[in-house]
Amino acid sequence: MAERKPIESWLTDMDGVLMHEGIPVPGADAFVKRLKESDRPFLVLTNNSIYTPRDLQARLGRIGLDVPIENIWTSALATAQFLDDQRPGGSAYVIGEAGLTTALHDIGYVLSDADPDYVVLGETRTYSFEALTKAIRLINAGARFIATNPDETGPSAEGALPATGSVAALITKATGQEPYFVGKPNPLMMRAGLNAIGAHSESSAMIGDRMDTDVRAGMEAGLETFLVLTGVTRPDEVERYPYRPSTVVDSIADLVDRV
Numbered sequence: 001m002a003e004r005k006p007i008e009s010w011l012t013d014m015d016g017v018l019m020h021e022g023i024p025v026p027g028a029d030a031f032v033k034r035l036k037e038s039d040r041p042f043l044v045l046t047n048n049s050i051y052t053p054r055d056l057q058a059r060l061g062r063i064g065l066d067v068p069i070e071n072i073w074t075s076a077l078a079t080a081q082f083l084d085d086q087r088p089g090g091s092a093y094v095i096g097e098a099g100l101t102t103a104l105h106d107i108g109y110v111l112s113d114a115d116p117d118y119v120v121l122g123e124t125r126t127y128s129f130e131a132l133t134k135a136i137r138l139i140n141a142g143a144r145f146i147a148t149n150p151d152e153t154g155p156s157a158e159g160a161l162p163a164t165g166s167v168a169a170l171i172t173k174a175t176g177q178e179p180y181f182v183g184k185p186n187p188l189m190m191r192a193g194l195n196a197i198g199a200h201s202e203s204s205a206m207i208g209d210r211m212d213t214d215v216r217a218g219m220e221a222g223l224e225t226f227l228v229l230t231g232v233t234r235p236d237e238v239e240r241y242p243y244r245p246s247t248v249v250d251s252i253a254d255l256v257d258r259v
Contacts, residue, residue, distance in 0.1 A: 004224055007258065009041040009199035011073075011190065011223065014056070016209030016231020017252055018044065024063045025230050027253025032065050034259040041197035042071055047149035047183040047213065049076035049122035049164070050097040073193045075148040075183030076100040076122060080107045081192050082182050083146070087117055092146075093138050095131050095167075096122030100148060113138065121171065121179065122148040123164050132171065139175045149183030151213070184213040190221035205246075207255065209233060215245045228252055 012018065018028040035042045044060075044067050051059065053072040060067050076096070080103035083090060091110040094101055100122040101111060119135045139145050145168075152165035168179045183189050194204060201222035208214020209231020218225040227245035229235055230252070238248060249255060 005203040007203060007205045007224060009194070009197065009204040010035060010207065010259065011043045011045055011193060011204060011218070012207040012252070013209060013214050013231075014044050014046045014060075015048075017207055017228050018060070018065060019063060020230055022063065024065060025228075025252055027251055027256060029064050030256045031252045031259070032067060034256050036066075036068075038259050040259065041199045043073045043193050043197055044071060045073045045184070045189070045193060047075045047151055048154070049074060049079070049100045049148040049183075050124065051099045052102050053077070055099065071197075073189075073196065074099060074103075075189060076103040078189040078192050079120065079122070079146060079148045079182040080104050080109070082188065083107065083109065083118065083120070090117040092116050092118040092120045093135060093143065094120045094122070095124060095127070095135060096120065096148070097124050099123075115141070116143050118146050119143045119171075120146045120148070121164055121168055123154065127162070127167055132167070136171055136174045139171065139177050145171065145175070145177045145179040147179035147181050150181045150185075151183075185216040185220065187217055187221035190217050190223065194221070207252065211238060211241045211243075211245070215241075216243065219243055219245075226255060228254075 053069045056072050057069050076099040084107040091112045093113045093116045119138050147168045150165040151163045153160040154163040205224040206218030207226045211233045215225045225245040227248045228251050
């Protein structure tokens with residue numbers, strides 16, 4: 001195998017890597033500080049489409065992680081960019097929160113339930129039966145089905161919550177139409193993020209806590225991949241997958257000196 005180029009750009013997942021259940025992972029502050037001091041291009045990524053980059057910047061800031069807005073990349077932003085590339089100035093019926101609706105407004109999309117080009121499904125705290133029924137009828141009438149990410153569940157203090165992937169499955173069952181998922185593990189989200197910071201895959205790395213999304217997306221986008229063990233994937237699960245991360249480390253603290 002050809003030797004990889006030195007890492008010039010870093011992409012890192014947020015939950016499970018920099019923070020865990022609202023608490024910063026030890027070493028996360030040092031890693032972010034080193035990235036900013038190095039002037040290397042970097043992005044903090046999340047499949048969660050609920051929040052705007054400004055929301056996430058504030059959320060990270062409250063736990064001592066100072067990440068500029070322009071260094072935050074969400075599945076909502078990636079979805080908006082995808083739609084802008086595919087059908088500029090189009091229309092969409094959206095099920096989601098401010099992170100998604102703001103991203104679509106910013107690219108000039110009209111949010112409408114009157115013969116929209118797309119039905120766009122994202123994360124929301126309250127999935128409405130009425131909204132899902134509307135989405136099903138619009139897809140049956142010819143609207144194209146897009147979803148921000150395939151995550152089936154999300155965390156909460158009370159336990160797992162149904163997330164975009166689960167709700168998308170419900171809509172698929174009712175319509176026979178599979179959505180196009182833009183977020184991880186689709187390497188499209190990674191490549192769009194790299195383009196946003198002017199980085200190249202052959203000299204970039206992806207840090208994540210999940211084999212099935214972070215590592216897979218990084219690998220398929222051609223990045224060097226680091227799996228940290230502070231999130232979802234446990235050490236004994238790594239060997240179950242048919243692909244491997246480039247490197248497994250205990251936490252983000254082990255990567256500070258790599259920047």
